Amino acid sequence: xxxxxxxxxxxxxxxxxxxxxxxxxxxxxxxxxxxxxxxxxxxxxxxxxxxxxxxxxxxxxxxxxxxxxxxxxxxxxxxxxxxxxxxxxxxxxxxxxxxxxxxxxxxxxxxxxxxxxxxxxxxxxxxxxxxxxxxxxxxxxxxxxxxxxxxxxxxxxxxxxxxxxxxxxxxxxxxxxxxxxxxxxxxxxxxxxxxxxxxxxxxxxxxxxxxxxxxxxxxxxxxxxxxxxxxxxxxxxxxxxxxxxxxxxxxxxxxx
Amino acid sequence: xxxxxxxxxxxxxxxxxxxxxxxxxxxxxxxxxxxxxxxxxxxxxxxxxxxxxxxxxxxxxxxxxxxxxxxxxxxxxxxxxxxxxxxxxxxxxxxxxxxxxxxxxxxxxxxxxxxxxxxxxxxxxxxxxxxxxxxxxxxxxxxxxxxxxxxxxxxxxxxxxxxxxxxxxxxxxxxxxxxxxxxxxxxxxxxxxxxxxxxxxxxxxxxxxxxxxxxxxxxxxxxxxxx
Numbered sequence: 001x002x003x004x005x006x007x008x009x010x011x012x013x014x015x016x017x018x019x020x021x022x023x024x025x026x027x028x029x030x031x032x033x034x035x036x037x038x039x040x041x042x043x044x045x046x047x048x049x050x051x052x053x054x055x056x057x058x059x060x061x062x063x064x065x066x067x068x069x070x071x072x073x074x075x076x077x078x079x080x081x082x083x084x085x086x087x088x089x090x091x092x093x094x095x096x097x098x099x100x101x102x103x104x105x106x107x108x109x110x111x112x113x114x115x116x117x118x119x120x121x122x123x124x125x126x127x128x129x130x131x132x133x134x135x136x137x138x139x140x141x142x143x144x145x146x147x148x149x150x151x152x153x154x155x156x157x158x159x160x161x162x163x164x165x166x167x168x169x170x171x172x173x174x175x176x177x178x179x180x181x182x183x184x185x186x187x188x189x190x191x192x193x194x195x196x197x198x199x200x201x202x203x204x205x206x207x208x209x210x211x212x213x214x215x216x217x218x219x220x221x222x223x224x225x226x227x228x229x230x231x232x233x234x235x236x237x238x239x240x241x242x243x244x245x246x247x248x249x250x251x252x253x254x255x256x
Numbered sequence: 257x258x259x260x261x262x263x264x265x266x267x268x269x270x271x272x273x274x275x276x277x278x279x280x281x282x283x284x285x286x287x288x289x290x291x292x293x294x295x296x297x298x299x300x301x302x303x304x305x306x307x308x309x310x311x312x313x314x315x316x317x318x319x320x321x322x323x324x325x326x327x328x329x330x331x332x333x334x335x336x337x338x339x340x341x342x343x344x345x346x347x348x349x350x351x352x353x354x355x356x357x358x359x360x361x362x363x364x365x366x367x368x369x370x371x372x373x374x375x376x377x378x379x380x381x382x383x384x385x386x387x388x389x390x391x392x393x394x395x396x397x398x399x400x401x402x403x404x405x406x407x408x409x410x411x412x413x414x415x416x417x418x419x420x421x422x423x424x425x426x427x428x429x430x431x432x433x434x435x436x437x438x439x440x441x442x443x444x445x446x447x448x449x450x451x452x453x454x455x456x457x458x459x460x461x462x463x464x465x466x467x468x469x470x471x472x473x474x475x476x477x478x479x480x481x482x483x
Contacts, residue, residue, distance in 0.1 A: 049273070049311075049312060050311035050312055050313065052311075072377060072379075074375065075377070075378045076378065077308070077309035077311055077378060077382065078309070079274050079276065079309060079439065079445075080272075080274065080442075081439060081440045081441075081442065082439075114384075139304065141302055141303060141304065141306075142297050142298045142299055142300075142374055143279070143280065143298065143302045143306045143373050143374070144279060144306050144307070144308055144373055144374075144375070144376065145374060145375040147304065147306060147307065148276075148307040148308075148309075148438075148439060149304045149305075149307075149438055149439075152307075152309075152438075152439055153438045153439065154346070154438065154439060154440050208325070208379050208382070208383045208384075209311065209313045209314075209378075209382050209383060209384055210313045210384050211313075212312070212313070
C-alpha cells in the first residue's frame with residue numbers, strides 16, 4: 001500500500017494513488033474524493049522523528065569523492081525542518097557554485113529497535129520512501145562534517161511522494177535508483193551496491209541508540225550527483241516507490 | 257508529535273524533542289585546540305556555527321542514570337545553556353531574536369571523548385540518555401541577561417569547572433540569528449549554546465552536578481552500561 005499526506009479542501013488528509021477518469025495521475029482521500037496530483041499540496045508522508053543520514057554509502061560514490069575505506073558507517077543527523085514533500089521547491093542561494101541532489105532510499109522505522117540483529121532488522125521497518133537530500137558543497141567546512149549548513153537547510157530534503165509498506169518491498173537490497181534533471185537521466189545506481197545495507201544499518205544504529213517508530217534512515221546516494229541550477233526540475237525515482245519531483249528556485253522566491 | 261519523558265515537558269514549554277547544539281562556541285573550547293585549528297584536517301577556524309543534533313533517544317531527565325558504554329573509561333560533561341524556542345524562528349534579526357525565546361534550561365551534552373572534530377562518529381554523542389536536561393525551563397523574562405550566566409560543574413561534589421556565557425564566540429542573540437538564517441527553529445526546539453573547555457570527565461559510579469545562575473541544578477549519576 002502507498003500512503004501520502006496531502007493538504008487540500010481545507011484539511012490534511014491521508015491519500016492513496018488513484019488514476020482519474022480522464023487518465024491523469026491523482027490521489028484518493030479516505031472520504032472518497034479524488035484530486036489530480038497537481039491539485040493537492042504534498043507533505044512529507046509522515047511526521048518524522050529522528051532523521052539519520054548516511055554519507056558515502058555507495059562504493060562508486062566513495063570512489064568519486066576519493067574516499068578511502070571506512071571503519072564504520074558515516075552517519076549524521078538532520079532536523080525535521082529540512083523536509084519538504086513531493087512537488088516542493090528548494091532554494092539555491094545566489095552565492096553558491098555547487099549544489100547537488102542526492103537520490104536515496106529512505107527507510108521508515110515502524111517498531112522500536114534496540115540491539116537488533118541483522119537477521120531480524122527488517123521486521124522493524126514500517127516502509128520506504130524516496131528522499132532527495134540536497135547538499136551545498138560551497139558551505140562544507142572541516143568541522144563535524146557534513147555541517148548542518150550543508151545538509152540541514154530548510155526545505156532541502158525532499159521526501160515522498162508515498163510511504164510504501166515494507167510488505168510491498170520484499171528486497172530493499174535490490175532497487176534501482178534514478179535521477180532525472182529536466183528529463184535527462186543524470187544519476188543511477190542500485191541499492192545492492194550499498195556499502196552497509198538496510199538491515200546492517202539498523203543493526204549498527206540500534207547497537208547504541210534506540211530507534212523508534214517514525215525515525216527515518218536516509219541510506220546514501222550513488223555516484224552521479226551533479227550541480228543543479230535555478231529552474232531545474234529534479235525527479236528522483238526508485239523501483240516500486242514512485243517518482244519524487246522537486247524544483248530549484250532562486251532567493252527571490254523567499255524574498256531574499 | 258514527539259514525546260519525551262522529562263518533567264518539564266509540559267505546557268507552556270512542551271518540547272519538540274529536537275535539541276541542536278553549537279560546538280566550539282565557547283572561546284575556551286576553541287582556544288583549547290590551539291594552532292591545530294589551522295592545521296589539517298581543519299585548515300582554519302569554523303566560519304559558520306558548528307552545529308550538531310542530540311536526537312530524541314538521548315533526552316533524559318536528570319534523575320535517570322547515564323550508562324557508560326563498555327570499553328569507555330570516562331565520559332565528558334558538556335555543561336551548557338539551552339535556549340528553548342517559544343515562537344517559530346526563521347531568519348530572525350539579532351536585535352529581535354530573543355523575542356523568539358520561551359526560556360532557558362540547563363543541558364548536559366554528554367559525549368564519549370573524541371578527536372578529531374572532522375567527522376566524529378555519532379556513537380560519541382547520540383547514545384541513549386546522553387542529553388540530560390532540566391530541572392525546568394525558566395522563562396526568558398526571568399533571566400536578565402543570558403550572556404552573563406555563570407556555569408559551575410561539580411564532580412562528586414568537587415568544583416571542576418567554572419565558566420561564563422559571557423565568553424561565547426556567538427552570544428545568544430547572534431547565534432539565533434546565524435542559525436535561523438538557513439534553519440528554522442520551532443517552538444519546543446532547544447539550541448545549546450556550547451560548553452566550555454576543558455570538559456570535566458566522569459567514570460562509573462561518579463556523579464555530576466551542573467549549576468547555572470537562576471536555572472537551578474542538573475544532577476546526573478553514571479553507571480556501567482551493558483551495550
